[in-house]
Amino acid sequence: MKPVIIIQGPTAVGKSSLALELAQKFSLDIISADSRQVYKYMDLATAKPSKEELSLVKHHLIDIITPDEAYNAGRFTRETTKIVDHSEIKNPIICGGTGFYISAFLEGLCHIPDIAQEIRDSLTQDWDNLGNEMMYNKLKEIDPYISQKVSNNDKQRIIRALEVFYGTQKRLSSYWEEQGLLHPRKVLNILLLDDREDIYHRINKRYDQMVLSGLLDEIRNLLDMGYKVDSPGLTAVGYKELLPYILHNQNLADCINLAKQHSRNYAKRQITWYKRNKFNLVFFRKSINYSTIDIFLKNFINNDGKIGDY
RNA sequence: GGCGGGAUAGCUCAGUUGGUAGAGCAGAGGCCUGAAAAGCCUUGUGUCCCCAGUUCAAGUCUGGGUCUUGCCA
DSSP states (O other), X not given: OOOEEEEEOSTTSSHHHHHHHHHHHTTOOEEEOOTTTTBTTOOTTTTOOOHHHHHHSXXXXXXXXXXXXXXXHHHHHHHHHXXXXXXXXXXXXXXXXXXXXXXXXXXXXXXXXOOOHHHHHHHXXXXXXXXXXXHHXXXXXXXXXXXXXXXXXXXXXXXHHHHHHHHHSSOHHHHHHHOOOOOOOOEEEEEEEOXXXXXXXXXXXXXXXXXXXXXXXXXXXXXXXXXXXXSTGGGSTTTGGXXXXXXXXXXXXXHHHHHHHHHHHHHHHHHHHHTTSOOSEEEEGGGXXXXXXXXXXXXXHHTTTOOOOO
């Protein structure tokens, strides 16, 4: 198990540029842990690194699928494991804001076979027709343990538990029980934070900049290429909010404000998520100590992942 | 100028036949085992525009005023 450097943090905190700098200095690859940067043709509002930046350092898991394709934590885990353990370049930097993906990679997911999309589609239909109570009661019968852990209104998790059962004839909870311990991987897990107001401010400013840089044309282009408004890619924050303007001529300023608001909500959820995780280094953006990071990184790389005394 | 809507939580609005108010969104906090930029949970004391009146009791009725908005001139 190869040691791995990880950089996490809420959106617009400056993860990518830190990763780029370190990757260049120590000649490392970067693996993007971002559920939206995987999509081709979606560059601006996913805050994807620029062409120039991408040419400076080898990036993985960016531009790997089209916007009509779904991506998920299982795929990320498989693909990242493959890259990390087979890459010739040692100790890649995993950098991104999708904390669930990184946790899944580090802690492992239970081994559930892929479930046919039709099962989920039909359960989603049932949900819309029968209502949440009926579906929740179904789950209570099938998998009481999961039903206790899930709100009776949590459409996604109820459907997931049901689709696992209908697709594999086995309860989701029994997959959970089977889940073995993963060999712990050595990590240098870095969290980059900032004051809430500063993050919010940067999100707002950055989105205005994205719009000025041609975000509307990027979205129009996606539609011209035939991607539907409900394509997995287009449900991304920053895209879905502008659709009403492009398609139905709704007020642009309102759409922009909503996009900013949703980005702020997202950042808040990320910050909450990080509270559950353990990190080796936590930095505030404004007081980031590059020499400390350098020392940690150098030691981490030279000692094959052992974080000793400094 | 005439006629008619509005005026209630930061914002958009509900408030049944009068019994001192409640949703969504925002904000805040939290959850998260293959949709995670997703999904979900918790959290609402506010001169109910102002003044006077009717009433045991008015956001709710009456009169006057202020502001706002639509239509007609």
